[in-house]
Amino acid sequence: MDEPHPPGDRSGPDRPPAFLGPPAPAAPAPPRRERSLGRWLGSPLALAPLLLLGIVVAVLAIASEGQNFGLSFWGPVWAFNPTDPAGSTYGIALFALGTAITAGAALLLASGLSLAISIALTVYLPPRTSRVLTTLTDLLAGIPSVVYGIWGFVVLAPYFASSLEPTLRNALGWLPGFGGPESAIGGGSGLLLGIFILTLMVIPLTTAVMRESLRSVPRELVEAGLALGATPWEVVRRVRLRVARRGLWGAVFLGFGRAVGESVALAMVLGNTVQFPPSLYGGSSTIASFIFTQLDSAFFYPELLRALVEFALVILILTIAFNLLGQRAVSEVRPRAVAGAGGRA
Template sequence: MSDMIAPESPQAFPTGRRAAGGLGDRIFHVVTATCAVIVLALIAGIAVSLVIGAWPALSKFGFGFLLSSEWNPVTDTFGALVAIFGTLVSSALAMVIAVPVSFGIALFITELSPAWLRRPISTAIELLAAIPSIIYGMWGLFVFAPFLSDYVQPWLNGAFGDLPVFGYLFSGPPIGIGVFTAALVLAIMVIPFITAVMRDTFEVVPAVLKESSYALGATTWEVVRSVILPFTKTGVIGGIMLGLGRALGETMAVTFVIGNSHSIPNGLFYPGNSIAATLANEFTEASGGLYTSALIALGLVLFVITLIVLVLARLLLMQLSSQEGR
């Protein structure tokens, strides 16, 4: 037995196998690096093509393109302020609604739900994520918007209409379509994505950490706040960014319910517009070169907004990582 070669000994592996393994590692490294370079090249290509297509509009309107609310194809006068405003407001309101709901659902599935109920809820969440966006838009227009117009918007207007800030937000005709409806539909659409990511990240928390906290007398909320969230903050923020990216770039569902009005809404109940909805509605009708260039410039603005959001998320993660152990 003493003459046998230990499994971990280098002599246990023939020289040819070690060489083949080293060659395989090099090939794997080259392949993965090539894939990463291809992704960067695609992103750079998209950015360059957008800049080239948007250059006629950018060179004519300059920085004022971002600050102008006028959109008139007849006179070739274009501004992106209305579309930017609608995109940011509807996406922000959708995230305000979706993040707490998604967190509660994911926490219930992983920590509070009975074992027999976890699978049906998880399956329902996955089915919601699989529904096409145009179905959400049709449902929002024909079912959700009339319900809001008849019951929710009149109540909100009557309850908050006299307050200084909320009266402005919840003002407008209760017609069912507008920025408020678009934000609610977006929230319903992104909840499954955020919930699925949070659920998966919560499930990877080692059971010994949670059991130790419970043994020390911690409540469920204390375990969530002091153990689960610090351990899974990267995945949680990643899920939120995934939902935000979906909300920023959503097209058909928003087009159905936002109202498609080229004016700054005076309240959440008024019709508005978004970058994606503007592109979906008008790109096929763009006849002139400047008109098409202005639409491509809107796409470039949406690309930059998404890039800024991702950079801010990365900076937030770096800041949280730097504070670990303090």
């Protein structure tokens, strides 16, 4: 880029052009060719993410070799026989159940906690405290999932097995899932620990999205509420939460997409059993964690590899669907909030 500069053009790498001195004489219009070339070259480059997404999906589709999703695939029987891989049954239902329980429960807990945190951060805490705490909750998102996993397995599991789970069983044993025989409590690895870890892992994402949706509530609406004599909490409940509704749901969808895809941490704390979980203390596997633990042995069995790619496609479609829903909701936060303000005012 060493074309001669028109006089008066003082642009440089660290000095943005500004009108210093006398105005520059009219510069020639940028050549048409360069602009259209840029546009023409730009579109495929801009589509690099779309291209990568397409490649990933295409490779997975090719890997499944077209013979997919038979009746037994959706069934609850996983009976892999190494001597007869072609005659084995590869059912996804048990793992789908594991995914549904862990992701569902984690999302339920994470949504509640995130809502409370994001209200506290945006409304109640002083700005400085809020900024520090925001950094800390964001830090939670940066911690690698294996680190959550080893902490869960080595530090938390013994505690869960020795005190938390017996206490829960005695106190809440009448609730479905919380009861069961004493022997049901194993080494602490199981659904309860998995849900706990997954909740912690999802919270930073849901909190960040909820926080931003609450922040984008127009100030006039909040001030109008306060001016009418509402307490801050009443403004939260009747103004902020209503205006930010879509963004809050978006957070839940995005969080669910994240939870469905988590593999490593769950593979470490969930016990990796293939069974109908007898209680919350029992072991389980999710679709993602099962792929993670089985991919190694799949090397030798093409049929197993194909079954696992179908698993991968299932969670891929689930995460794409939830991410699309979440994005739609989140992207409409701002315009809708403004439109709502105009409509109601």
